[in-house]
Amino acid sequence: MTSITLGQYFPGNSLLHRLDPRFKIVLAVLYITASFLCKSIWSFAALALSAVVLILISRIPPSFVLRGLRPILFIMLFTVVLNVFLTRGETLLIDFWIIHIYLEGVLTALSMVLRITVIIIGTGMFLTYTTTPIALTDGIERLFSPLKVFHLPVHEFAMMMTIALRFIPILIEETEKIMAAQKARGADFSTGSLMQRAKALIPILVPLFVSAFRRADELAVAMECRCYRGGEGRTRMTVLHATAADWVMLAAMILFGAVLLLINRFAPGFAL
Amino acid sequence: MNTLQLEHISYLYSAGTPYEMRALDDVSLTIRGGTVTGLIGHTGSGKSTLVQLLNGLNRPTAGRVLIDGEDIWEKPKEIARLRYRVGLVMQYPEYQLFEETVRADIAYGPKNMGLSTEEIEARVLEAAEFAGISRDMLDQSPFDLSGGQKRRAAIAGIMAMRPEVLVLDEPAAGLDPQGREEILGGIRAYREKSGSTVIIVSHSMEDMARYCDELIVMANAKLLMQGSCEEIFSHPEELAAVGLDVPQITRVAELLRQRGLPLPESIYTVEQAAAALRQLMGGVGR
Numbered sequence: 001m002t003s004i005t006l007g008q009y010f011p012g013n014s015l016l017h018r019l020d021p022r023f024k025i026v027l028a029v030l031y032i033t034a035s036f037l038c039k040s041i042w043s044f045a046a047l048a049l050s051a052v053v054l055i056l057i058s059r060i061p062p063s064f065v066l067r068g069l070r071p072i073l074f075i076m077l078f079t080v081v082l083n084v085f086l087t088r089g090e091t092l093l094i095d096f097w098i099i100h101i102y103l104e105g106v107l108t109a110l111s112m113v114l115r116i117t118v119i120i121i122g123t124g125m126f127l128t129y130t131t132t133p134i135a136l137t138d139g140i141e142r143l144f145s146p147l148k149v150f151h152l153p154v155h156e157f158a159m160m161m162t163i164a165l166r167f168i169p170i171l172i173e174e175t176e177k178i179m180a181a182q183k184a185r186g187a188d189f190s191t192g193s194l195m196q197r198a199k200a201l202i203p204i205l206v207p208l209f210v211s212a213f214r215r216a217d218e219l220a221v222a223m224e225c226r227c228y229r230g231g232e233g234r235t236r237m238t239v240l241h242a243t244a245a246d247w248v249m250l251a252a253m254i255l256f257g258a259v260l261l262l263i264n265r266f267a268p269g270f271a272l
Numbered sequence: 273m274n275t276l277q278l279e280h281i282s283y284l285y286s287a288g289t290p291y292e293m294r295a296l297d298d299v300s301l302t303i304r305g306g307t308v309t310g311l312i313g314h315t316g317s318g319k320s321t322l323v324q325l326l327n328g329l330n331r332p333t334a335g336r337v338l339i340d341g342e343d344i345w346e347k348p349k350e351i352a353r354l355r356y357r358v359g360l361v362m363q364y365p366e367y368q369l370f371e372e373t374v375r376a377d378i379a380y381g382p383k384n385m386g387l388s389t390e391e392i393e394a395r396v397l398e399a400a401e402f403a404g405i406s407r408d409m410l411d412q413s414p415f416d417l418s419g420g421q422k423r424r425a426a427i428a429g430i431m432a433m434r435p436e437v438l439v440l441d442e443p444a445a446g447l448d449p450q451g452r453e454e455i456l457g458g459i460r461a462y463r464e465k466s467g468s469t470v471i472i473v474s475h476s477m478e479d480m481a482r483y484c485d486e487l488i489v490m491a492n493a494k495l496l497m498q499g500s501c502e503e504i505f506s507h508p509e510e511l512a513a514v515g516l517d518v519p520q521i522t523r524v525a526e527l528l529r530q531r532g533l534p535l536p537e538s539i540y541t542v543e544q545a546a547a548a549l550r551q552l553m554g555g556v557g558r
Contacts, residue, residue: 180329181368184360185429186352186384203380206370210415 021139083109155231281335313490359435365426403428420451481540
């Protein structure tokens with residue numbers, strides 16, 4: 001259970017790792033938008049190619065990236081089944097009893113799968129795989145700081161996220177310890193009816209909540225002892241600086257979107 | 273009876289991953305039934321891993337754990353039953369309390385054993401007495417107790433299962449001297465009444481010298497020494513080499529000896545030192 005890592009940060013020093021987290025968030029959003037611009041088979045091909053290029057730049061083993069897709073396999077399968085069987089079109093491929101499969105359905109299904117895959121890989125490449133959770137919250141805070149004008153507690157939200165992320169491994173470890181202690185008293189978590197199993201969780205959940213509140217209390221005191229009083233006038237240890245590489249990547253991403261639109265316009269193979 | 277044997281035990285954490293770590297390396301030892309055995313070693317020497325092998329919370333990567341000559345992993349499905357025979361009190365056990373009353377919390381283990389209501393009640397009262405939990409405390413919420421009381425309530429929760437082997441991982445850590453005394457005294461009372469084997473993990477050489485018949489010294493995932501307190505504490509250099517020490521009073525006696533006082537070499541507790549000094553002074557200095 002200790003192998004559970006939040007997100008899937010893969011330590012490295014590639015171009016993608018070094019980008020400013022603020023730019024990476026914007027890039028990820030743009031990349032997702034770009035994936036929805038695709039309308040022809042050729043723009044989809046360009047999109048797939050871009051995902052491969054991103055993986056190569058990040059120097060993260062492709063097997064590691066593919067493993068990250070496993071959790072959404074079911075969603076993809078579901079999308080395929082729905083689209084293949086329910087989309088109505090003009091070119092009938094299979095017509096058997098109540099099953100009617102149209103070419104349009106198959107194409108929609110394929111494009112959906114490709115789109116989901118690319119979105120997952122893209123956000124992974126820009127965010128989860130190459131950015132530490134702490135850098136990510138830092139980026140979010142800075143990116144949304146203009147919203148402070150509207151009295152939105154941006155700093156507080158970012159601090160909450162940081163603390164929540166920091167506490168996840170601690171709580172996992174705590175859960176393991178409590179489970180071991182209750183097992184030593186004969187607790188059984190794996191047999192019995194659903195109701196019995198739910199009841200068996202009480203001896204874990206109560207101590208876990210007690211300790212979580214205790215830790216929260218201690219953390220609050222420790223923060224106050226160090227004069228924490230919100231984001232007002234607070235300086236940072238690491239100040240984010242946009243570099244040339246950040247601007248180049250941003251320009252490249254906008255160019256990529258434009259190229260996709262051009263492909264749609266001039267090479268509309270199997271246009272959807 | 274209640275003899276524990278470890279045969280060539282090895283234990284790896286995260287085996288087969290880049291994070292693989294060897295916590296125990298070919299450890300073989302025998303803990304005689306009915307004794308109080310102390311397990312000492314520096315932080316990360318494998319003590320806590322070892323105690324979690326004794327009640328089957330962890331399964332050794334290699335080697336066998338035997339209780340009265342039987343391999344505990346012979347029938348993996350019945351490992352839960354073994355946990356009633358070998359009771360384990362983990363570090364900081366007060367954090368596992370969860371019931372509404374102390375009484376109900378102590379009864380959790382016996383209830384899991386499927387005992388009758390009367391039997392459970394009898395065992396709760398008996399365990400509470402060993403652990404020094406008064407009758408009126410039994411009906412309080414465990415979260416209203418003091419730190420030391422919570423610790424004792426948690427230990428009572430294991431004692432109520434009447435384990436033949438009672439294993440305690442740092443039972444007195446972080447308590448004041450009186451709290452330590454109450455807990456270790458309770459453990460001694462339990463052992464005298466039940467005749468069980470007791471294994472205590474501790475960093476306090478003083479407590480070890482006072483309460484243990486035998487000591488096991490672990491260092492760097494391996495067994496370093498096993499023997500009586502006299503045998504172990506007569507090797508101060510070896511202990512110091514692995515970050516351990518002899519009891520402070522033993523060092524005081526050693527320094528006094530160097531200055532010419534004819535004290536015996538086997539002084540490990542304050543009581544022994546006091547007796548020896550009194551004898552030297554001709555019984556006058558009471």
